[in-house]
Amino acid sequence: MYATVQASERLIAASRSLIGAAGAPATAPGLELLRDQVCAEAGVWAPEAAARALRQARGDVGRAVTLVRVWAATLPAHAAEPCDDASVRITRRVSAAFADIPGGQWLGSSPDFDSRLLDWGEADESPAAVLDGAGGAANGDPAGTGAPRRTALGRVGGLLRAAPGVGVAEPRDPGDGPDPFDEPLGSNPTREARQAALARGETGALVALANVALAGRREAVAGELCVGVAELCVPHPRSGRPVRVAEVPVSEATVCGDAEVDGTAGFALGFGISAGRVERRALAAAVIDATLEAGAPVGGLAELPALAAVDGLATSGFVDHLRLPHFASFASYLDRVRNPEGPR
Amino acid sequence: MRPPTVAELAARHARSAPYAYLDERSKREVRRAILKALCIPGRQVPFASREMPIARGWGSGGLQVTLSCVGPGDVVKVIDQGDDGSFNAAAMRELIGSSADARTTTRTAEATLIQSRHRIPELPLRADQLLILQLPHPEPLRRVVSDPRRAARLHEAGDYTAAWLDLYDDEARHGAPRSGADHPVLVDRRALASPSPVPRHDVLRLSDRPHPILLGAGRLERIVAIPPHTDVRPLAFDDRPLRPEAFGGSCSRCGSETSYRVERELGGGRWECSDTDACAERRRGREAPT
Numbered sequence: 001m002y003a004t005v006q007a008s009e010r011l012i013a014a015s016r017s018l019i020g021a022a023g024a025p026a027t028a029p030g031l032e033l034l035r036d037q038v039c040a041e042a043g044v045w046a047p048e049a050a051a052r053a054l055r056q057a058r059g060d061v062g063r064a065v066t067l068v069r070v071w072a073a074t075l076p077a078h079a080a081e082p083c084d085d086a087s088v089r090i091t092r093r094v095s096a097a098f099a100d101i102p103g104g105q106w107l108g109s110s111p112d113f114d115s116r117l118l119d120w121g122e123a124d125e126s127p128a129a130v131l132d133g134a135g136g137a138a139n140g141d142p143a144g145t146g147a148p149r150r151t152a153l154g155r156v157g158g159l160l161r162a163a164p165g166v167g168v169a170e171p172r173d174p175g176d177g178p179d180p181f182d183e184p185l186g187s188n189p190t191r192e193a194r195q196a197a198l199a200r201g202e203t204g205a206l207v208a209l210a211n212v213a214l215a216g217r218r219e220a221v222a223g224e225l226c227v228g229v230a231e232l233c234v235p236h237p238r239s240g241r242p243v244r245v246a247e248v249p250v251s252e253a254t255v256c257g258d259a260e261v262d263g264t265a266g267f268a269l270g271f272g273i274s275a276g277r278v279e280r281r282a283l284a285a286a287v288i289d290a291t292l293e294a295g296a297p298v299g300g301l302a303e304l305p306a307l308a309a310v311d312g313l314a315t316s317g318f319v320d321h322l323r324l325p326h327f328a329s330f331a332s333y334l335d336r337v338r339n340p341e342g343p344r
Numbered sequence: 345m346r347p348p349t350v351a352e353l354a355a356r357h358a359r360s361a362p363y364a365y366l367d368e369r370s371k372r373e374v375r376r377a378i379l380k381a382l383c384i385p386g387r388q389v390p391f392a393s394r395e396m397p398i399a400r401g402w403g404s405g406g407l408q409v410t411l412s413c414v415g416p417g418d419v420v421k422v423i424d425q426g427d428d429g430s431f432n433a434a435a436m437r438e439l440i441g442s443s444a445d446a447r448t449t450t451r452t453a454e455a456t457l458i459q460s461r462h463r464i465p466e467l468p469l470r471a472d473q474l475l476i477l478q479l480p481h482p483e484p485l486r487r488v489v490s491d492p493r494r495a496a497r498l499h500e501a502g503d504y505t506a507a508w509l510d511l512y513d514d515e516a517r518h519g520a521p522r523s524g525a526d527h528p529v530l531v532d533r534r535a536l537a538s539p540s541p542v543p544r545h546d547v548l549r550l551s552d553r554p555h556p557i558l559l560g561a562g563r564l565e566r567i568v569a570i571p572p573h574t575d576v577r578p579l580a581f582d583d584r585p586l587r588p589e590a591f592g593g594s595c596s597r598c599g600s601e602t603s604y605r606v607e608r609e610l611g612g613g614r615w616e617c618s619d620t621d622a623c624a625e626r627r628r629g630r631e632a633p634t
Contacts, residue, residue: 317400332543333524
């Protein structure tokens with residue numbers, strides 16, 4: 001429960017009113033967050049394609065992600081301009097570290113005040129009451145709450161770094177992260193490449209890894225969790241001027257984890273970001289990043305195996321491949337078992 | 345005849361979909377990795393694996409290598425466990441053939457490109473044929489060195505102590521390595537590599553071949569190459585050579601006693617060649633009047 005909103009029924013009511021404020025969803029009703037998740041895991045913001053893929057995959061998320069990514073892999077790729085913080089409209093921002101955080105807490109549409117009891121009363125034909133964030137990419141502030149731009153808020157990381165006597169581990173140089181479309185991860189990924197791998201990580205794997213990482217940490221607190229709508233620009237092919245081509249909902253989280261800084265207790269800040277409004281993805285990615293920034297393994301896994309474990313298409317494809325015939329290779333192992341010593 | 349230019353190929357192709365499925369940028373990425381891999385035999389060369397219309401772990405790496413090499417004059421054969429009829433092999437053969445406008449075959453001798461999973465074709469291949477293997481685990485040290493970053497450093501130093509110790513442990517405790525298929529090999533006496541999960545029968549047939557072998561790992565984004573006439577030997581102590589699989593009988597179809605055979609049913613006593621074309625070829629040879 002967030003301290004600043006604990007006592008305010010009015011705020012809770014306002015948060016609830018945002019749920020479903022988007023009106024009739026354009027695609028699969030009641031499945032907006034699932035559609036967001038498919039887009040995030042595919043690394044492609046294409047809600048219509050995701051909804052279509054979910055239908056064609058009969059709801060198998062892994063398969064839907066594959067369909068979207070295979071489709072996108074055949075399209076030409078253009079590098080976007082770096083996303084400008086000033087263009088990011090915040091729809092929700094909470095800090096679990098400080099009640100009074102500079103820039104303020106913005107509850108937005110929170111899933112936390114809705115009942116977890118299954119509602120049998122909803123009419124079949126009405127769209128299900130779903131948590132549709134602030135109601136679609138193009139609708140950043142439906143309730144007119146005057147939520148700020150990202151630049152107006154500052155970041156918790158800066159706050160901690162500025163505080164006297166608080167050691168914060170130097171973040172690893174982000175490096176010039178390759179687009180995973182262009183380059184493989186390599187044996188020593190930059191932090192940006194790590195972020196790219198986590199951002200499109202498989203949700204269940206991210207959450208599982210974050211949990212085993214948390215079990216081995218002393219401290220991990222969500223410094224801030226933000227949901228907003230980012231504008232994406234590409235350079236115009238003739239003039240070179242940035243042209244806005246998309247508005248993408250994003251979730252980002254900063255997790256303050258424990259770390260040893262200059263021989264004393266301090267913090268390592270982990271960052272997690274994901275397309276769409278599945279906040280859990282950003283939080284889990286931030287926990288994994290904080291753990292790696294602290295120089296610790298993620299539940300016993302070094303960085304590369306950990307990143308490999310969240311590569312959903314690779315992991316599900318490999319598990320699925322077990323149903324392919326293995327007659328020749330299995331016979332080889334069977335021979336080992338049946339003739340252990342061998343004719344020497 | 346002069347080989348066709350890219351523009352001529354594109355014009356002849358006359359379709360909006362790229363020739364051989366992959367766009368040219370992706371093919372260039374794969375081809376660069378192939379060339380680099382050929383220059384450093386047995387080494388793992390990273391490449392940006394594309395999402396393919398088959399699942400990762402199902403031959404997506406082999407498929408990308410094949411699609412980056414195939415031309416309209418090629419004849420393509422795809423086998424899984426030695427069998428052309430396996431559904432995954434058939435699906436890839438259809439995709440390659442149709443998208444690259446190339447003829448497909450099940451006859452080893454007719455093929456110019458052979459993509460295979462878990463087997464080396466048994467009929468001898470010529471210098472003008474290219475063998476492409478699907479590679480699930482490119483890192484031969486993965487069982488003894490858990491961190492890929494450390495494994496990469498050990499490869500740089502040529503330090504395979506961990507692999508030798510593992511082998512020694514197996515020899516001391518079991519009297520033989522425990523590996524079934526996928527026994528690690530030393531390529532060009534330098535680089536430890538995974539031959540892909542081919543049986544030991546095939547591991548022993550990898551050395552000094554007249555054609556290149558390209559191994560593609562799509563899931564783990566690596567390409568490994570064995571150039572023609574390269575020395576490839578299994579990791580083994582001098583006095584403990586790698587033993588091929590033993591079989592309980594000759595092939596019930598072609599009668600071969602030297603092929604790699606698989607028992608149809610555990611303990612059933614009916615053994616069959618796993619390389620279906622080699623088996624058929626032997627039967628054809630027997631039936632043909634001499």
